[in-house]
Amino acid sequence: MKENGNATPRQMKSDGQQKLPVALEAFDIVRETLIAEAGNTEEVRQALLACDEWIANVVNYSGADDFSFICRSDGEAFCISFSDNGIPFDPTQSAGTTAEFEDLDLGGMGIELIRQSAKKMTYVREGNYNILTLYFEFNASHKRKKEDTVT
């Protein structure tokens, strides 16, 4: 899979590829992992917003029975890749919602929130798997934290 940027992202200390249940509890695992790694900051919560929306999409619509994620960081940015064997769905090709306000209780905001929360997202279909990678940037204070903690 093609990676972002010039640097090869380094796997975070705290995790490798992690299996996720195809259930909303998957968000708890991703949340605990990211907060343990990077703290409960506004930037992390924004990253989690994108993850939350994708997890809900996979759980509710994909039909997948195999779901996992992995985080990587190069100290400047971090990326989160989700893999699922559900029906093919490329969110990068999904048009933003055209729903009227009164219809938004039925859905339509999730992909737009992913698009706006992540600096970049890439999608690839590998075999029977959707692989979505979301990219985020650290702020200066988090960069310092990474320099202090990642060897």
Place this chain on the structure above:
Amino acid sequence: MTIEKTISGNTAELKLSGWLDTKTVPELEAALNELGPGINALVLDMEHLEYISSAGLRQIVAAFKYMKGALTICHASGEIRNVLKMTGLDKRLKIEE
């Protein structure tokens, strides 16, 4: 997440704390469903709300419709306001400091 409910006349105020996400949104839905038919205005105090996802936003839109527009959001952080802005909900919802 925790929800503290106050009823004053025909107005209900729900103080939301914590994370309003896909997993916790049923708690808000239940709180809204418990409001009696005499309630015709709703205030959502988000001072202590840390996080909201589209699941929470959908529930807010549903409440807005149920209250026929008489829904006010107050004390939302910049972060929460930003999510409202990303989805365009800030243009239709009444948002107060």
